[in-house]
Amino acid sequence: MSEKLTIAMLGLGEAGSHFANDLVNLGVKVIGYDPKPLRKLHPSIEVKASNAEAVQEADIIFSANLSSVSEEIATEIVSVIKPHQFFCEMNTSGPEKKQKIASILASSGVKMIDLAIMAPVPPKGIMTPLLASGEYAEDFLAKIQSLKLDISSIENSKIGDAATRKLLRSIVYKGIAAVVCEAMEAGEAFGMEPYIRGQISSLIGGNNELIDRFVEGSKTHAIRRMHEMEAVIEMLEAKGIDPIVTKGTRSNLEKLSFI
Incomplete structure (x- = not known):
């Protein structure tokens, strides 16, 4: 160096x-x-x-x-x-x-x-x-x-351009993770985990390990990611957008933070 x-x-x-x-x-x-x-x-x-x-x-x-x-x-x-x-x-x-x-x-x-x-x-x-x-x-x-x-x-x-791109990206990645978490929870509740895992896998290129990373990562980092989604909500609302899905993602992370 x-x-x-x-x-x-x-x-x-x-x-x-x-x-x-x-x-x-x-x-x-x-x-x-x-x-x-x-x-x-x-x-x-x-x-x-x-x-x-x-x-x-x-x-x-x-x-x-x-x-x-x-x-x-x-x-x-x-x-x-x-x-x-x-x-x-x-x-x-x-x-x-x-x-x-x-x-x-x-x-x-x-x-x-x-x-x-x-x-x-x-x-x-x-x-x-x-x-x-x-x-x-x-x-x-x-x-x-x-x-x-x-x-x-x-x-x-x-200043702010990098933050904007990160938060826009988070709408996608954290939103997908929230859907995966909820689907897996539902699959387990109905005794149909292999079925729902197969449905998710068909949408993400057959990557079964990614499903586990979505679930475990959301649980492990729930509090930090919840704050991240709050920042997304604030940013979107400042633009006059009603962040319905992102609010759901934030609520899912709040629930996971207590597990």
Whole structure:
């Protein structure tokens, strides 16, 4: 690697801890913060006492937190971040919230990137496909090029464009998963699981393992995906669309979160 990067990881939950550990293995110096760091971390990761402390030495800042705290984090760090740094907002929220974060950080001169996580983080970790948008997206890709991550950018884009694409995609993928979950539950209740599994399989190219991944993934990540669908609902309603199916997907994930 031609350049030793220092990356701050704000949020060390499922996604953040995977990213942080993998980045260390790629030769990156990783500094992190999480108010409740529960995941196992590589011993070389420097866990700081606050978001503001974690970002000060970083070339790149990854913020992989809940959407509900993203504005608060931006407010916390705005006085200490610098124009030479890249701030990558990775939370699952709609374009309007990404733009609000950009406005909070604008006075710092930091190069903000709307960086969307486009697939489940396990099993690929930091090699999960990422989509970048914003004025500095191409500069960011050049900065991180040596790591050879799976990152693409949207040409001539603005903050919020990556988030919009991620949430539009989620209507499809999370919606299909909700249908599969409900169909499998019904098949089991009627004692006809092999039949309903065959019906689903005929629509998804005979991929029986994918059915199990839809069901197990929806259960395992129900709370996070529920928040994701809430962001979709907010985005669609802002466009005057009544998201009937997406509301059903959100309700299905809420039910699964109690299982």
